[in-house]
Amino acid sequence: MYEVEVKLRADHGTVRERLAEAGAVREAGVKQTDTYYGAPHRDFAETDEALRIRREARVDDGDGGDEGETTKVTYKGPLVDEASKTRSEHETTVGDGESVEGILSGLGFEPVETVEKDREFFALDGYTVTLDAVAGLGEFVEVEAAAETEAEIDAVREGAFEVLRRLGLDPDDQIRTSYLALLLAE
Amino acid sequence: MYEVEVKLRADHGTVRERLAEAGAVREAGVKQTDTYYGAPHRDFAETDEALRIRREARVDDGDGGDEGETTKVTYKGPLVDEASKTRSEHETTVGDGESVEGILSGLGFEPVETVEKDREFFALDGYTVTLDAVAGLGEFVEVEAAAETEAEIDAVREGAFEVLRRLGLDPDDQIRTSYLALLLAE
Numbered sequence: 001m002y003e004v005e006v007k008l009r010a011d012h013g014t015v016r017e018r019l020a021e022a023g024a025v026r027e028a029g030v031k032q033t034d035t036y037y038g039a040p041h042r043d044f045a046e047t048d049e050a051l052r053i054r055r056e057a058r059v060d061d062g063d064g065g066d067e068g069e070t071t072k073v074t075y076k077g078p079l080v081d082e083a084s085k086t087r088s089e090h091e092t093t094v095g096d097g098e099s100v101e102g103i104l105s106g107l108g109f110e111p112v113e114t115v116e117k118d119r120e121f122f123a124l125d126g127y128t129v130t131l132d133a134v135a136g137l138g139e140f141v142e143v144e145a146a147a148e149t150e151a152e153i154d155a156v157r158e159g160a161f162e163v164l165r166r167l168g169l170d171p172d173d174q175i176r177t178s179y180l181a182l183l184l185a186e
Numbered sequence: 187m188y189e190v191e192v193k194l195r196a197d198h199g200t201v202r203e204r205l206a207e208a209g210a211v212r213e214a215g216v217k218q219t220d221t222y223y224g225a226p227h228r229d230f231a232e233t234d235e236a237l238r239i240r241r242e243a244r245v246d247d248g249d250g251g252d253e254g255e256t257t258k259v260t261y262k263g264p265l266v267d268e269a270s271k272t273r274s275e276h277e278t279t280v281g282d283g284e285s286v287e288g289i290l291s292g293l294g295f296e297p298v299e300t301v302e303k304d305r306e307f308f309a310l311d312g313y314t315v316t317l318d319a320v321a322g323l324g325e326f327v328e329v330e331a332a333a334e335t336e337a338e339i340d341a342v343r344e345g346a347f348e349v350l351r352r353l354g355l356d357p358d359d360q361i362r363t364s365y366l367a368l369l370l371a372e
Contacts, residue, residue, distance in 0.1 A: 039293065041227030051293065073280075075289040090288030094259075095279035102276030103261040107225065107237065 002080060003089050004156040005144040006164060008173040012131050012139045018167045024124040029059040034115040035101075036180050040108030048087075050076040050180065051109065053100055059118070071097035080150065115179045127163045134179050136186065141169065188266065188333040189275050190342040192350060194359040196327040198317050204353040210310040215245040220301040221287075222366050226294030234273075236262040236366065237295065239286055245304070257283035266336065301365045313349045320365050322372060327355065 019026075037051040038044055044051070054072045070093055077088040094100050101111075116135040121128055130142040143160040147153045161171040177185075205212075223237040224230055230237070240258045256279055263274040280286050287297075302321040307314055316328040329346040333339045347357040363371075 041294065049292070051289075073286075073289065075292045077292050088292075090285045090292060091282075092285035092289070093281035096277075099276045099278035100259075103237075103259065103278070106235070106261045106263050106274070106276060108227065 001089070002147040002150065002153055003087065003144065004147050004153055004160060005142055006157065006160045006171065007140055007142045007175050008164070008169060008171075009175065010139065010141040010167075010169055010173075012133070012141075015131065015141055015167055015169070019122050019124065019129065022124055022166050024122040024129060027121040027123055027128075028061050029118070029120045031057045031059055031118050032116070034117075034180075035111050036113050036115070037104055037109040038112040040110075045181075045184075048078045050074070050178070051104075052076075053097055053104075055097060071095075071100070073100055080153075113180055113183055115183060117179070124166075125159070125163055127160060129163065129167070132179075134183075137179060137182055140175075140179075141167070187275070188336065188339055189273065189330065190333050190339055190346060191328055191330040192343065192346045192357065193326055193328045193361050194350070194355060194357075195361065196325065196353075196355055198319070198325045198327075201317065201327050201353055201355070205308050205310065205315065208310055208352050210308040210315060213307040213309055213314075214247050215304070215306045217243045217245055217304050218302070220303075220366075221297050222299050222301070223290055223295040224298040226296075230298075231367075231370075234264045236260070236364070237290075238262075239283055239290075241283060257281075257286070259286055266339075299366055299369055301369060303365070310352075311345070311349055313346060315349065315353070318365075320369075323365060323368055326361075326365075327353070 033055045035053045035055075037053075039049075039051065042049070052074045054074060055069060056072070057069045072091055072093050074089060074091040079087050118133045120131040122130070127143050127145045130144065132140040132142060134140060141164075143163045145156050145160065147156040164171050175182075219241045221239045221241075223239075225235075225237065228235070238260045240260060241255060242258070243255045258277055258279050260275060260277040265273050304319045306317040308316070313329050313331045316330065318326040318328060320326060327350075329349045331342050331346065333342040350357050361368075
């Protein structure tokens with residue numbers, strides 16, 4: 001599976017109005033604290049991989065409910081498609097985030113940077129539109145969907161661009177740099 | 187926390203009788219399939235570390251109940267105490283074993299060996315006595331307890347030896363080689 005994702009800077013107030021007009025459904029709000037790791041045997045900045053522990057507190061589930069906290073570990077492989085930041089991804093929930101820190105530390109992996117953000121998820125035209133407020137960086141909008149095969153990536157990306165246009169945004173403003181890299185460049 | 191563990195080869199029929207006489211309580215029976223990984227940047231055989239995905243099917247919970255399957259990831263650090271095979275350990279349950287395989291594979295870790303065993307757990311004198319039937323190796327008995335601090339290790343190990351003697355076994359028969367290493371040496 002490939003995660004196709006297009007991201008750009010955008011003022012959330014304006015985008016919220018457009019989402020409402022387009023009939024997007026707000027699905028949930030979460031607070032994510034991501035710890036990114038560096039590897040002992042590779043420079044992830046060069047190979048463009050990422051290894052992350054994500055702690056997520058669900059602020060609400062769209063119906064006002066509170067759903068507690070989860071921890072996930074995610075590995076993102078090198079980019080397959082430059083144009084849309086498409087890469088292979090493996091992710092699992094874990095029972096104990098501190099043990100994962102212990103495992104990674106034992107293996108020689110070191111925490112490099114922490115990214116904290118508040119995210120709101122909306123569903124629109126088969127895509128997930130995410131409003132991200134990132135600590136230290138500001139407001140962003142992401143449009144994302146999954147492509148089952150590499151052959152589907154172009155069509156999924158074109159659909160994401162169409163969603164951006166519906167929201168009054170310009171696909172040419174796309175930022176291909178991750179929040180992690182933006183923070184590391186600060 | 188330190189896992190203090192003493193292991194030796196022993197016929198299960200005889201040990202079962204001794205366990206019953208000693209009033210040990212049978213706690214559960216499980217089938218474990220362990221996949222051990224090698225690292226891209228270290229030779230675990232030299233550093234004496236281990237990284238493992240354990241899939242465990244609970245055969246019964248001591249009351250005849252069936253409790254399904256779990257997957258755990260475990261890292262074992264180098265030996266702290268040679269005499270008792272004591273090492274630091276970090277372990278967590280994971281939601282998706284295949285994703286963990288994907289994460290490890292992406293990071294350059296490769297599966298090296300699989301160890302399959304049927305285990306029965308008994309509680310005796312504050313220790314866990316485990317009867318292990320290991321595919322390709324035969325029958326073993328392990329006596330195990332946790333030491334909270336390094337200072338407690340000697341006393342916990344001495345207690346494990348005492349449990350072995352109660353079961354008619356000789357602590358001098360202790361095997362310090364892991365099942366993994368025994369299988370790799372076959």
